[in-house]
Amino acid sequence: MHNHDEEKIFLDKITEEIKIEPKDWMPEQYRKTLIRQISQHAHSEIVGMLPEANWITRAPSLKRKATLIAKVQDEAGHGLYLYAAAETLNISRDEMIGQLHAGKAKYSSIFNYPTLSWADMGAIGWLVDGAAIMNQVPLCRCSYGPYARAMIRICKEESFHQRQGFEILLTLSKGTIAQRKMAQDSINRWWWPSIMMFGPNDDASPHTKQSMDWKIKRFSNDELRQKFIDVCAEQVKILGLTLPDEKLKWNDERSHYDFGEINWEEFWNVVNGNGPCNKERLAARVKAHEDGAWVREAASAYAEKRKARSEKAVA
Numbered sequence: 001m002h003n004h005d006e007e008k009i010f011l012d013k014i015t016e017e018i019k020i021e022p023k024d025w026m027p028e029q030y031r032k033t034l035i036r037q038i039s040q041h042a043h044s045e046i047v048g049m050l051p052e053a054n055w056i057t058r059a060p061s062l063k064r065k066a067t068l069i070a071k072v073q074d075e076a077g078h079g080l081y082l083y084a085a086a087e088t089l090n091i092s093r094d095e096m097i098g099q100l101h102a103g104k105a106k107y108s109s110i111f112n113y114p115t116l117s118w119a120d121m122g123a124i125g126w127l128v129d130g131a132a133i134m135n136q137v138p139l140c141r142c143s144y145g146p147y148a149r150a151m152i153r154i155c156k157e158e159s160f161h162q163r164q165g166f167e168i169l170l171t172l173s174k175g176t177i178a179q180r181k182m183a184q185d186s187i188n189r190w191w192w193p194s195i196m197m198f199g200p201n202d203d204a205s206p207h208t209k210q211s212m213d214w215k216i217k218r219f220s221n222d223e224l225r226q227k228f229i230d231v232c233a234e235q236v237k238i239l240g241l242t243l244p245d246e247k248l249k250w251n252d253e254r255s256h257y258d259f260g261e262i263n264w265e266e267f268w269n270v271v272n273g274n275g276p277c278n279k280e281r282l283a284a285r286v287k288a289h290e291d292g293a294w295v296r297e298a299a300s301a302y303a304e305k306r307k308a309r310s311e312k313a314v315a
């Protein structure tokens with residue numbers, strides 16, 4: 001078949017909402033875009049375990065500790081499904097992890113901020129997981145089959161994460177003055193970084209147009225950010241707390257909330273490796289990988305031994 005015919009079959013599938021599967025022909029740029037996005041997403045889940053893991057030993061009760069451990073474990077699981085989805089595009093997990101550890105691969109900017117109080121576990125659940133869900137629910141309809149299917153389970157778990165975060169903040173908001181203050185301080189610190197998670201404005205986003213044409217992305221960065229702001233502006237009222245944006249105001253004409261200017265200089269600084277915790281996060285991942293070398297060696301030796309044994313049994 002000529003490349004031209006293959007491309008037509010590919011584009012027809014996109015138009016007809018038929019999933020692209022690993023063995024189907026696909027444009028090289030489609031494959032590269034997916035590897036970039038899925039591996040960045042996988043790295044985000046794995047690095048994203050660090051800020052919350054910081055609070056497991058200091059959770060205020062056994063129930064909170066068990067819930068937080070389960071949430072952090074879910075994130076490890078999400079990372080693994082996503083690495084597996086990316087591997088179907090002909091890249092190895094070792095290569096992806098090598099890119100992360102060499103500082104060549106990106107992961108979500110949000111995980112380069114520190115977790116300073118217990119309330120941060122609430123704000124991460126409510127805002128960070130909330131932003132993640134807003135972005136990820138449409139990815140369940142992504143044109144690439146393995147990514148879309150991985151996202152279905154991930155979204156179910158993220159929605160539980162979001163609720164547990166909101167419930168932590170709700171409890172603090174009904175607590176002592178000090179607890180309310182801690183919750184408000186945490187929202188003040190996490191709000192702007194959370195809305196930066198959606199990426200640059202549409203006119204500064206080099207990948208959005210092509211990714212939307214290929215139905216990898218279903219909504220633009222700004223569309224999803226606006227939806228998220230509209231939801232949070234209402235939910236914060238239930239907490240009796242506020243979002244740190246003086247310009248946040250319902251606009252009847254647009255049927256959306258208006259909001260203040262995002263600090264894009266801060267965003268690009270963090271994306272480019274100069275956020276408050278970038279170096280610490282990467283060092284923690286590299287150390288974990290090196291400390292785990294013996295586990296990988298033992299698992300490979302065991303697999304070799306089993307293979308040799310079954311070959312001997314067949315012979």
Ligand code: BYC
Binds near residue numbers: 044049196199206
């Ligand atoms: N942080 O053209 P654009 C989670 C980069 S984890 C860092 O708009 P695209 C969770 C972008 O990669 C949540 N970099 O790109 C885990 C591109 O760089 P390159 C993670 C960012 O791909 C634990 C450049 O900026 N979610 O849920 O069309 C606990 C231009 O951007 C960011 C995902 O990964 C950022 N925030 O759109 C709790 C979802 N934004 O590659 C929660 C999957 C942009 O050209 N990813 N960049 O050098 C996506 O949906 C899209 O990749 C994005 C960006 C919307 C993030």
